[in-house]
Amino acid sequence: MPEDQKESAKPLPQSNSLTQPFWDSATKKKLVIQRCKSCDSWVWCPRPSCSTCGGEQLEWTPVSGRGAVYSFTVIREVVGRGGRGFEKEIPYVVAWIDLEEGPRICSNVVGCSLDDVYIGMPVEVLFENVTAQITLPKFRPLQASV
Amino acid sequence: MSIKGKAAIVAFGETPVDRLGRKPGERRITMPEYLSRAARLALEDAGLTKRDLDGQGLGAIYSTNYPQPFWPEEAAEILGISPGLLLGGGAGGASGVSLLAQAAAVINSGLVEIVLCVAAAAPFVDSYTGIHPGDTRDFEIPYGMMGPNSKIALVMRRHMHEYGTSLGHLAKIAVTSRLHASLNPSAYLRSPLTAEEYKNSRLIADPIRLLDCVMPANGGKAFIVASPERAKTLPKPPVFLLGFGERDNPVFGASSHSNALIMGVREAGETAFQMAGVTRKDIDFLELYDDYIIIVLMQIEDLGFCQKGDGKFFESTDFTYKGDLPIQTGGGMINCGQPSTAGGVGLLIESARQLRGKGGQRQVKNARTGLVTGLGGVAYGKNLGCTAVAILGRET
Numbered sequence: 001m002p003e004d005q006k007e008s009a010k011p012l013p014q015s016n017s018l019t020q021p022f023w024d025s026a027t028k029k030k031l032v033i034q035r036c037k038s039c040d041s042w043v044w045c046p047r048p049s050c051s052t053c054g055g056e057q058l059e060w061t062p063v064s065g066r067g068a069v070y071s072f073t074v075i076r077e078v079v080g081r082g083g084r085g086f087e088k089e090i091p092y093v094v095a096w097i098d099l100e101e102g103p104r105i106c107s108n109v110v111g112c113s114l115d116d117v118y119i120g121m122p123v124e125v126l127f128e129n130v131t132a133q134i135t136l137p138k139f140r141p142l143q144a145s146v
Numbered sequence: 147m148s149i150k151g152k153a154a155i156v157a158f159g160e161t162p163v164d165r166l167g168r169k170p171g172e173r174r175i176t177m178p179e180y181l182s183r184a185a186r187l188a189l190e191d192a193g194l195t196k197r198d199l200d201g202q203g204l205g206a207i208y209s210t211n212y213p214q215p216f217w218p219e220e221a222a223e224i225l226g227i228s229p230g231l232l233l234g235g236g237a238g239g240a241s242g243v244s245l246l247a248q249a250a251a252v253i254n255s256g257l258v259e260i261v262l263c264v265a266a267a268a269p270f271v272d273s274y275t276g277i278h279p280g281d282t283r284d285f286e287i288p289y290g291m292m293g294p295n296s297k298i299a300l301v302m303r304r305h306m307h308e309y310g311t312s313l314g315h316l317a318k319i320a321v322t323s324r325l326h327a328s329l330n331p332s333a334y335l336r337s338p339l340t341a342e343e344y345k346n347s348r349l350i351a352d353p354i355r356l357l358d359c360v361m362p363a364n365g366g367k368a369f370i371v372a373s374p375e376r377a378k379t380l381p382k383p384p385v386f387l388l389g390f391g392e393r394d395n396p397v398f399g400a401s402s403h404s405n406a407l408i409m410g411v412r413e414a415g416e417t418a419f420q421m422a423g424v425t426r427k428d429i430d431f432l433e434l435y436d437d438y439i440i441i442v443l444m445q446i447e448d449l450g451f452c453q454k455g456d457g458k459f460f461e462s463t464d465f466t467y468k469g470d471l472p473i474q475t476g477g478g479m480i481n482c483g484q485p486s487t488a489g490g491v492g493l494l495i496e497s498a499r500q501l502r503g504k505g506g507q508r509q510v511k512n513a514r515t516g517l518v519t520g521l522g523g524v525a526y527g528k529n530l531g532c533t534a535v536a537i538l539g540r541e542t
Binding site: 010011033041042043044045052070073074075076078079080081082083086089092095096098102103104105106107119134136138 | 276280281283284285286287288289290291292293295296299300301303304307348349350351352353354397400401402403406526527
């Protein structure tokens, strides 16, 4: 079993040559998404080439970390053995977050009660350190800017 | 060149479904046994023997419970046949419909005359492998996504938000499907269901409830495809492939945030209708891939039977076998069980059964043309990744 998985009962992402820049940035509390240098399209999930124009010059580009809830679900039950690591967290929110820049990413909404989450809710990224290699970007209600 | 009317389903077979193996010590039947029984039933239906398949085509569908890279060859070994061509169904639950068209294409190329398509799975016997697509593994599962239930929950909530889709609209589909299941001796869930029971079933992943979801089961299914000429030599009336379309990895809008409320059947359906040269009004029944109730509703919209978000259509339409637009005439997969990727083949078989006029108590009167869909894979940030649509007819 990889070292990472011993530290956490929850399944962790694989950091590989395609995805490592994303996870390395997350460890440094930065959210980055690939962007095509040829056509400016955002590319998400990580790809070897642009899904719009086929260009291979993709640049990991910082994004604001602000967005809005496109949809969400409240997980009430574990389904399958792979999900047992989440048993203690139930119920929790998994959401699709539309980033200000466009890409839609799947993450958790934390830092508020389940009942407070709604479609369109403004959110911002926070970083949850899980292991030395993996930090998961999650989202919380947008704090009033200072 | 179109393959319209140039191939037919000439036979089919399916085992009863069961859920053996859920409990420790319970009797278990292995996947190869389900596979073998389904193939035997299809051969009997065709009046053929295994030797008639030597040198012919074999299409075998990969399942989530047994992702073996050389599966079509192993299927040939299990069945004891020596095919002249192997096709692999790699489109998940869309594979049955997709293989039908692939079989039609290779038959019309002259490579083979007959193709046997088989699928079986025993999810309660073979443990789930836990091999996931990279996007799911890296960017969904670490957040506690619980497979398709949670994904389709996201789609369903957004659909309800954007279009005002209500539990009442969905209940109508659930209740109609169960009514048909009650008239189908081989359905698994056959006791009548009320709208209230649907609406009050327990929440799994809001707003997805237990009775929104298809139920895993063990079972095997098979069908045989042949040229119209060869079909004439066989005992049962052929069911012709009139139109087909497939759309995989569909994208609606920017690829980084595709519209998750539109399904690939919109494109696949358009292609199928054009090939068949028929209109929505010509369709006597729909057998829609039903891993979730909301997915049935969305397919009715995206196949063009109503406008997107037309709740009134769902209130006013009678979807029963006697109604304006019969759907899920055998009870659908939701009530017949889902042996992994073999589940969708059941919808294809029910279509063929209806077009043979052998639908028993649930027979759609004068059914001449039917539409069946297959869906597979749940893609990151979207709905179903593989979508296939076939239009079938009693005559060419």
